[in-house]
Amino acid sequence: EPEVTQTPSHQVTQMGQEVILRCVPISNHLYFYWYRQILGQKVEFLVSFYNNEISEKSEIFDDQFSVERPDGSNFTLKIRSTKLEDSAMYFCASGGEANVLTFGAGSRLTVL
Amino acid sequence: KQEVTQIPAALSVPEGENLVLNCSFTDSAIYNLQWFRQDPGKGLTSLLLIQSSQREQTSGRLNASLDKSSGRSTLYIAASQPGDSATYLCAVIGTGNQFYFGTGTSLTVIP
Numbered sequence: 001e002p003e004v005t006q007t008p009s010h011q012v013t014q015m016g017q018e019v020i021l022r023c024v025p026i027s028n029h030l031y032f033y034w035y036r037q038i039l040g041q042k043v044e045f046l047v048s049f050y051n052n053e054i055s056e057k058s059e060i061f062d063d064q065f066s067v068e069r070p071d072g073s074n075f076t077l078k079i080r081s082t083k084l085e086d087s088a089m090y091f092c093a094s095g096g097e098a099n100v101l102t103f104g105a106g107s108r109l110t111v112l
Numbered sequence: 113k114q115e116v117t118q119i120p121a122a123l124s125v126p127e128g129e130n131l132v133l134n135c136s137f138t139d140s141a142i143y144n145l146q147w148f149r150q151d152p153g154k155g156l157t158s159l160l161l162i163q164s165s166q167r168e169q170t171s172g173r174l175n176a177s178l179d180k181s182s183g184r185s186t187l188y189i190a191a192s193q194p195g196d197s198a199t200y201l202c203a204v205i206g207t208g209n210q211f212y213f214g215t216g217t218s219l220t221v222i223p
Contacts, residue, residue: 043213056210091155105155
């Protein structure tokens with residue numbers, strides 16, 4: 001069964017450093033998403049991406065965050081200058097239709 | 113803004129019991145409702161997807177129902193097994209194609 005693949009599975013970084021989380025969506029999907037889950041809290045929507053541009057973003061997705069689909073297969077989330085409160089599990093999801101999603105296993109980000 | 117609530121927050125049952133997990137949402141204008149399973153420190157595994165025009169979906173020992181008008185869904189697990197121990201998340205998707213997740217129900221099935 002097709003999978004959404006995320007790398008790295010776990011990244012530890014110093015506060016203020018830039019981090020790039022990578023996702024390989026299912027190949028024929030058109031809709032891409034990033035969600036995050038702070039430990040013990042709800043899974044929260046960050047951003048959706050369709051037709052090579054952001055279609056929706058939440059208030060969490062501020063200027064420190066950006067997304068890119070650099071080569072037609074990867075979908076990346078960049079955090080420019082990490083803060084302690086960015087520590088979370090970040091989930092990528094993709095969908096062939098806008099409202100039926102497959103989630104990746106997540107990338108755990110720890111900011112020290 | 114859509115709010116999704118799951119009750120109970122935690123549940124512990126002996127192996128073999130049938131159980132029901134509850135999910136409620138405030139805005140009935142949804143496209144789909146999806147139930148996920150999350151093991152500790154792991155990703156989200158989709159269990160069942162109910163489209164807004166459907167009232168229930170079944171997969172093996174799992175049955176999910178949806179009552180849009182009352183803003184409720186239930187996940188029924190029959191003959192629970194220790195391997196069912198996990199956190200179960202309910203998520204609804206509405207206008208704007210955003211998934212709104214509940215905080216989950218942590219299930220422990222005792223052998």
